[in-house]
Amino acid sequence: MNPRAIRYGIDHPTLAYYRALVAEHGSPLLVISRQRLIAQYQTLQQYLPHVAFYYAIKAFPNADVIRILAEQGCHFDVASEGEIALLKAHRISGRHTIHTHPIKKDTDIRAALRGGSTTFVVDNLDELKKLIPYRQRVGVLLRVSFRSDSAAVDLSRKFGCNPADVPAIVREAQALDIHIRGLSFHVGSQSLDSATHVAAIHECARLIADCNRDSDNPMNVLDIGGGFPLDYADAQLDLDAYFAPIQTALTALPDDLHVIAEPGRFLVAPAVTGIATITGKARRGDYQWYYLDDWIYGSYSGQLFDHVHYPLQITRDASNLEAAILSGPTCDSIDIIAEDVLLPTLEEGDLVIGHMMGAYTAATATRFNSLSGAKILL
């Protein structure tokens, strides 16, 4: 039997609130909590004081999230023309952004500049050279690769230069009169151990100090990326223990090194709750199947792309449990949200709640079967 934990039962005011939302807006829903979003931002500020945050819009590209975080003083990490347009539509100046995609077309660079973004990430000489026409207007962060076994999603295989190549790229940038403002890295998303962060901070500090020794235009930015983890599996993840070594490593940096970060998941995942409704049921062999109106190609797409299983809650108490399957509505047999779970008898119309559903959920949802997807509410 799959040990995936299900939370059973729900308090009456919360259930009434969810039911009222469904009655008014339909189902499925993704509901943003402003309070929780601000709490996550403040938590990160407490763990990483003196770090400037750039929310990685890709995690949950949503206007309300952007507005709330902007009100808190958060900046933004953009990686596409669409993300820049989203900021522009909400009158957020590109001056508060960094463009973190290491591989860009000229049209991407131009769109970012038009949007006011002037800090670009590169990780190789070809990409650096694409910035020659704009060198008077741009500053560059050079992305360095640090592989991590403890991350759910390795982001240093595809992007980032070898640390040993940093001095040569910096020298070439100086020769091309392009200003390298600093170094950046991303140790991988949902990184459960901060050791790679710490090693990367130390190594980048050393590289910056070495490169600055003979430079008229020294680097003064270190971008420590995202990757900060969440406890999806109720595994007693100790955030104090996780962040303490990173804090210590940051404290040892020179005072004039400006540290920034690009968190996505940590800010937004706990701030969004999914509400789906059971639309039908069937007995098949040893299993009781329940069909929901949200799906693996929809808000639950992160189970495939992001390797995360969201904590699920049903509204009935744990009595007469039997082996069950929670399935999505599409025609595809991989469209299953939870296999082999123990459930009491559920009925059509029952709600199934998905917790921590903000990061890489709606962002990667598709319109398979021409289903329209969860409505997002604040």
Ligand SMILES: Cc1ncc(COP(=O)(O)O)c(C=O)c1O
């Ligand atoms: C360049 C970059 N920055 C930041 C992030 C956000 O990472 P996380 O959601 O793990 O904090 C990502 C995620 O893919 C990324 O690719």
